[in-house]
Amino acid sequence: MFKWLHPYAKPERAYALANRLYLWLWPLALIGLFTGSLWGLMFAPSDYQQSDSFRIMYIHVPAAIWSMGIYMSMGIAGICALVWQMRSFELSVLAMAPIGAVFTAIALFTGSFWGKPMWGTWWVWDARLTSELILLFLYLGVFALFYSFDDKRAGAKAACILAIIGMINVPIIHYSVEWWNSLHQGASITKFDKPSIAKEMLWPLLINIFSCLLLFIALTCYRFATELLASESHRKWVTKIIQ
Amino acid sequence: MANLVNYYIQFIKRDLQLAVRQKHEFVLPLLFFVLILILFPVTVGPESGLLARLAPAVGWINLILSLLIALPRMFSEDYENGWLEQVFLAAVSPSFFILTRILSFWLLYCLPLVICSVLLVPFMSLPFDIWWVLAQTLFLGSLLVAALGSVASALLVASRKGSGVLALLLLPMLIPALIFGSAVIEAAQQSLPYLSPMLLLAALAVFCLTIAPVAAAQAIKINLG
Structure with missing residues (x-):
């Protein structure tokens, strides 16, 4: 596997790969989102209990799932960056952080808009909601840490360390919050508790x-x-590409 | 082993001596703590039942905020005058040095704050036995703040925008400690057994004390370049 991976340590090869992946996946993702959303919003049957307002699920659930998935991949990239001391991994951590933050924010906002008609409030201190909100701040922390350094390389490495620490901490926060809530009040509305x-x-x-x-x-x-x-x-290769 | 203990005593002695010679810095978090304590009754109103209900929460949040004042300077002076570099060049393991620094920081800043939280009893009419439980949770919680804070402080040692970002890094990480701490207090207020959340808090503190020195040493190495 390493023989296959090795050439991509060279920045120009990595650039070419990333560019090709982007050019292929970008239209694919758009087509998928378009069909999925159109199908979900127009043609899927409406829910017997929530009528049409459940349809926000088609945005909310993917955003919520990947807000966690992105954090995990960011942490793994951070570990790779510190172990192999490769700049590309550091850059990939920085590339993922704001995307993850936006996914988290989308999940929070759509969840809030879903909660208003269903639960009657914009916000409850439910375990899932709270840990998602904390996740947003963890993303922002990674980003803020990077920007508080003058030396970009040092900032990127510090951000990698924070991403790793966060990866250890996210499960702890998640379960402690769940525990806190169940201790506080009994059965509140759990989102995924549906047939x-x-x-x-x-x-x-x-x-x-x-x-x-x-x-x-x-x-x-x-x-x-x-x-x-x-x-x-x-x-040189950059100037060649830019021209 | 004897060698390590020797180093440990030397490091702690140096930190304590420095603190004694710079008394003003050492007293600042304490003054901040007392001032915030005064602000609460002034804003909420002097009704003693409400104040007593708020008091444990005020104690916890106040402790964390006061430590946020001291944390940015945990390593920064030694970084600027070059002492940190010498320690990292020496044969002692850097994470061991970080552990001693965490403990001396805890002795210098956290322990006085935990003792100072007794002011909640007269100022916010907190019952004394509840305060005693609160002080135990603060004891463990401040160890945890010192451990996690050492990582945040080490990450930011070379940056100029220290304290604001430090709060952003540290506060989300402290939420489990707050949850367990408040669970202990809540159980104690209803005179229920509170040992299990207390033990969880202690376990969390021990876990962080084990992991944090390694992470902080790595962070300082990056900053030293």
């Missing part, structure tokens, strides 16, 4: 979840390629 979902509703959801993953990869590749160009701007 198993109908097939016609499930398919567009799965499509949207998958295309959100593609969207995340595409955006990461785009940001990664841009960061790579910016950090190697004095090199």
Whole structure:
């Protein structure tokens, strides 16, 4: 595997790969999101209890799932960056952080808009909501740490360490918050406590979840390629590409 | 082993001596703590039942905020005058040095604050036995703040925008400690057994004390370049 991976340690090869992935995945993700959302919003049957307002699920659930998935991949990239001391991994951590923050913010906002008609409030201090909100601040912390350094390389490495610490800490926070809530008040509304979902509703959801993953990869590749160009701007291959 | 103990005593002695010679810095978090304590009755109103209900929460949050004043300077002076670099060049393991620094920081800043929290009893009419439980949770919680704070402080040692970002890094990490701490207090107020959340808090503190020195040493190495 390492023989296959090795050439990509060279920034120009990594750039070419990221660029190609971006060019392929970006339209694919858009098509997927378009079909999934259209199917979900227009053609899927409406829920017998929540009528049409459940349809925000097609945005909310993918964003919520990948807000956690992105954090995990960011932490793993951080470990790789510190173990192999490769700049590309550091840049990929920085490429993922704002995307993850935006996914988290989308999950929070859509959840809030879903909660208003269903629960009657914009916000409850439920375990899931609280840990998602904390996750947003963890993302912002990674980003703020990077920007508080004058030396970009040192900032990126510090951000990697924080991403790793956060990866250890996220499960702790998650379970402690869950415990806190169940201690406080008994059965409040749990979001995923619903009868198993109908097939016609499930398919567009799965499509949207998958295309959100593609969207995340595409955006990461785009940001990664841009960061790579910016950090190697004095090199010959960069000037060749820019011209 | 004897060698390590020797180093440990030397490091702690140096930290304590420095603190004694710079008394003003050492007293600042304490003054901040007392001032915030005064602000609460002034804003909430002097009704003693309400104040007594708020008091444990005020104690916890106040402790964390006061420590946020002291934390940015945990390593920064030694970083600027070059002492940190010498320690990292020496044969002692850096994470061991960080552990001694965490403990001396805890002795210098956290322990006085925990003792100072007894002011909650007269100022916010907190019952004394509840305060005693609160002080135990603060004891453990401040160890945890010192451990996690050492990582945040080490990450930011070379940056100029220290304290604001430090709060952003540290506060989300402290939420489990707050949850367990408040669970202990809540159980104690209803005179229920509170040992299990207390033990969880202690376990969390021990876990952080074990992991944090390694992470903080790595962070300082990056900053030293």
